[in-house]
Amino acid sequence: MDGQKVRNMEEFAALSGISRPTLSKYFHDPDSVRNSTREKIELALSEHDYRPNIFAINQNRRTTNNIGIVVPFLADPFFAEIARNLEQRCIAAGYAPMLFSAHGDPALECEILDSLRQQKPAGVLLAPLGRASDRKHVEKFVADVPTVVFDNNLPDMGSSFVGMDNTQSMRMLVEYLCASGSPPNFFEMRVAVNPNVNRRRNAYIAAMEALGHTPEIIRVDGDGWEFEEIGRQGGLTAFATGRFTSDTILCSNDRLAIGLLSAAFTSDIKVGRGPNARLRIAGHDDHPFSRFTCPSLTTVSQDYASMSDKSLEILMQMIDSEHQAQSQKDFLFDGILTKRASA
Amino acid sequence: MDGQKVRNMEEFAALSGISRPTLSKYFHDPDSVRNSTREKIELALSEHDYRPNIFAINQNRRTTNNIGIVVPFLADPFFAEIARNLEQRCIAAGYAPMLFSAHGDPALECEILDSLRQQKPAGVLLAPLGRASDRKHVEKFVADVPTVVFDNNLPDMGSSFVGMDNTQSMRMLVEYLCASGSPPNFFEMRVAVNPNVNRRRNAYIAAMEALGHTPEIIRVDGDGWEFEEIGRQGGLTAFATGRFTSDTILCSNDRLAIGLLSAAFTSDIKVGRGPNARLRIAGHDDHPFSRFTCPSLTTVSQDYASMSDKSLEILMQMIDSEHQAQSQKDFLFDGILTKRASA
DNA sequence: CCCTAGATTTTACGCGCGTTAAAATAAATG
DNA sequence: CATTTATTTTAACGCGCGTAAAATCTAGGG
Structure with a gap:
């Protein structure tokens, strides 16, 4: 790849000899174009290292590639560990996770949800603060954005829940x-x-x-x-x-x-x-x-791995079916008795 | 506020009786417009709850309102605590923090920096992985984006550092x-x-x-x-x-x-x-x-509070002076001997 | 070789806001 | 009240990409 900066898709279209709409298709889904053209694109890509402008993309798509992860208190290693699991699974599934912590503050939780909403995320994994949460605010959010609640349910909110029994x-x-x-x-x-x-x-x-x-x-x-x-x-x-x-x-x-x-x-x-x-x-x-x-x-x-997998699985279903009959369900996992020296 | 959704600034201009360019100024800095017009805007704002589209804004600004925070391993409570401090200070300073963890993976660290770069953040607070970091990659990033390295320095990188002595x-x-x-x-x-x-x-x-x-x-x-x-x-x-x-x-x-x-x-x-x-x-x-x-x-x-303050202070200086004579310095804090029962 | 479904190109418009220059208006000054 | 100065409005272009429609091209089957 050379150092010359490619300013936009137009320019890259000229350099690669592929039309802009086709490039647009390619960047949305590389498999949606013919093999021969994909190869051409990837060749040009390796020579000029161009990346489409993420803001222009997101402005025009109804939904982004982001998945929001919201936890009540990230400095609690329990949530840090869950967040890590979720993040890695999001990445593996081709999404870009955005991590937020309410730091125990209900007002901040609301702000996070508000700013998350205008980020147009594909979906959100939300562990609410709980008692302190602004129920109505959360409810509104859940109604607008595909959301899976985890760890800690706010009942009757119309969203799916993944947690332990x-x-x-x-x-x-x-x-x-x-x-x-x-x-x-x-x-x-x-x-x-x-x-x-x-x-x-x-x-x-x-x-x-x-x-x-x-x-x-x-x-x-x-x-x-x-x-x-x-x-x-x-x-x-x-x-x-x-x-x-x-x-x-x-x-x-x-x-x-x-x-x-x-x-x-x-x-x-x-x-x-x-x-x-x-x-x-x-x-x-x-x-x-x-x-x-x-x-x-x-x-x-708690089986972090299984619960993370389940959360994302449900979220992906919601994303795919576009709010269609969410069949709002709770998924409760059994805990595993872990005997150690203290009892 | 009513439920009617205001689609864009144009519409909100009509509703509020203020022209779009003036609104644009207002949203960039509320103090940059006359008091009387600010009041009009805020009145209309309270009735219609409109928020400018963040993607359209960021597409057209050279830099966003975000500050990236990158730590090597967020599941380590030490970094979780530092991140919490930094986040809260970013918010207090009017920025929107974006938190990332490399999860101990050098490749992920690189990806984070890459995606961060195209996010056009105002600045970045970076605690690199250390030995495992891709030095060249980090160096390139630091050259392009206003960055303060903390906790753990990669020497001779041309960036300021905040850490302990x-x-x-x-x-x-x-x-x-x-x-x-x-x-x-x-x-x-x-x-x-x-x-x-x-x-x-x-x-x-x-x-x-x-x-x-x-x-x-x-x-x-x-x-x-x-x-x-x-x-x-x-x-x-x-x-x-x-x-x-x-x-x-x-x-x-x-x-x-x-x-x-x-x-x-x-x-x-x-x-x-x-x-x-x-x-x-x-x-x-x-x-x-x-x-x-x-x-x-x-x-x-370690004095988390002071170190966080210092990190942000330096970063803000860099942001304000726009890369101008970064005077790349190290700021080392003294540790505090904390005697407890074990020794 | 022709034919056709499927892929690509051309052309053109839209998204929502930043930004500018000139014109119009409001506020401040004497 | 006339004039200067600060703000706002009007009008228009640009940002980089999504997307739709029509025209053109390609590959595989007969």
């Missing part, structure tokens, strides 16, 4: 903990950041009662996304005031559990399933760091 | 560790992922020698970005084979230290500065999770 996973955890030791207390934040949290609590209660045990819930104060710190502070006071009624604590999520582990360590309470351990702790989500805590954290894994 | 921080750590106990071994990965790693090792050596101690470096195998796992595996074998010559281990970064902590726990080696602890471990970077490890990790903090 919290009821199944919590029951599984409770049953395991009961079978291997004392029935667990449930450790959570007082303010439920999203519907998943409520589902998990309810599933805990149901599972405990089904086994003939009395549920016991410890709620800690704190707002925001600093779950570890909240779990740590809550744990410290809970230990100090003897609020736990069991030697087994099931946490609403791994980040809280990580904080609780820290509190236990500070309080000199040995955690694990060994004979001289005084406490068992379990979490939920298989946070990327859970395998490196001391002791490593027993938890429920 | 690894020499200062390692010396500080070494001095602290020596003053409070035995001189440390240095624990790192065999393959240096980026120049920072080399600087840290050299700084360790220099600081040790300055204090009259013999440097001792333990290198562990492993490639990729799973630092915790690498640290853990390397730690396990090092403990098993007795490769450490000191009871104090200084790790090249926090993630490695987190893995080493996990290995120590598994190996039943108590870590900390208490009387019955057998090992001290320190890290570098103040990873978001370092305060929740068991024991909490002694490390060097």
Whole structure:
């Protein structure tokens, strides 16, 4: 390729000896032109390295090649990991992912959706903030743009959802903990950041009662996304005031559990399933760091890969069928019990 | 505002009674029109909610309102946190951040830069992969687009750099560790992922020698970005084979230290500065999770806020002065010794 | 060799906004 | 009130590409 800059498709048409409309077809779908002309184009392409102007393209197409990925808090490694999975799958599917984080701020979430809308994305993968989300705003967006909601559903919104079956996973955890030791207390934040949290609590209660045990819930104060710190502070006071009624604590999520582990360590309470351990702790989500805590954290894994695949699969269906009978469905994945050293 | 969709600026001009060129000026800079007309426009805006088509705008402007943020691995909470800082500051400065992660893949890094270039961003904040980066590719990009490199410099590239002073921080750590106990071994990965790693090792050596101690470096195998796992595996074998010559281990970064902590726990080696602890471990970077490890990790903090501010400040200067005498400078920040329980 | 379906070229218009120059108007000045 | 100065309007072109219609060409089948 040479250094001469090709200004536009017109110029490249002259250089390659192919007409502009044909080039336009080619760039939209290389397989839509005859083999011989494709070869000519690609030859010229290798000599002049021209790329069509993306803004001019997008101005004239009804929809772009972008897929928006919106998560509530990207600095949470859990979402970072999901985002990574989704991004790579988008790329593999020939789309250009655009990643956004609401940073825990509902107003920012709205702004992101607004700016995303005018970007005319082919589709959007949205993990909403949850309780804090502006429902109406999200609803409007979902109605206009092909969207798959994931991780955390806002019910009755008319969109498909991909997430995990919290009821199944919590029951599984409770049953395991009961079978291997004392029935667990449930450790959570007082303010439920999203519907998943409520589902998990309810599933805990149901599972405990089904086994003939009395549920016991410890709620800690704190707002925001600093779950570890909240779990740590809550744990410290809970230990100090003897609020736990069991030697087994099931946490609403791994980040809280990580904080609780820290509190236990500070309080000199040995955690694990060994004979001289005084406490068992379990979490939920298989946070990327859970395998490196001391002791490593027993938890429920989400199958990132399958869930990402499913999300994109559904989104692509929506894109292809152009809003046609979206058949709005929920896809719930089973969690995988991941036994480690903490319980 | 009503539901009627305003198709374009022409239509909105008719509705608002303001001519299109004036509207164009207004949307570019609301303060560039007379107060009375601005009020008229904003009144009409509140009634019809029209937003200019972003693609048409960007096609005709030489540069957009976007600032690209590129990090090597977003699933690393360290970069997630930096990205969060940078994003919020971009927004505050009136820009629209676009976040990209190379996911540890040099080819992807190149693609990101290529697609970023045709996005005509106002500027780019780039943390390169490091050793794996395609230097020439990055160099070309930096020459074309106003760019501030951060976290991890590729020297002699003609761009400004904002990062921390690894020499200062390692010396500080070494001095602290020596003053409070035995001189440390240095624990790192065999393959240096980026120049920072080399600087840290050299700084360790220099600081040790300055204090009259013999440097001792333990290198562990492993490639990729799973630092915790690498640290853990390397730690396990090092403990098993007795490769450490000191009871104090200084790790090249926090993630490695987190893995080493996990290995120590598994190996039943108590870590900390208490009387019955057998090992001290320190890290570098103040990873978001370092305060929740068991024991909490002694490390060097980077001042995310100041570094983000500085990066954007320099970038804005470059944008304003339009490539004019970039005065390419490096801005190194001192680390802050953060003493916790592990050393 | 002719024929025909399918591919390509020609021609021309449209997308929504940036931008400019000249003309018209409004505000500020004395 | 006349004049200067700052804004706005009018009119028109350009940006780079999508796309449609008609004309022309190509390849494969008979």
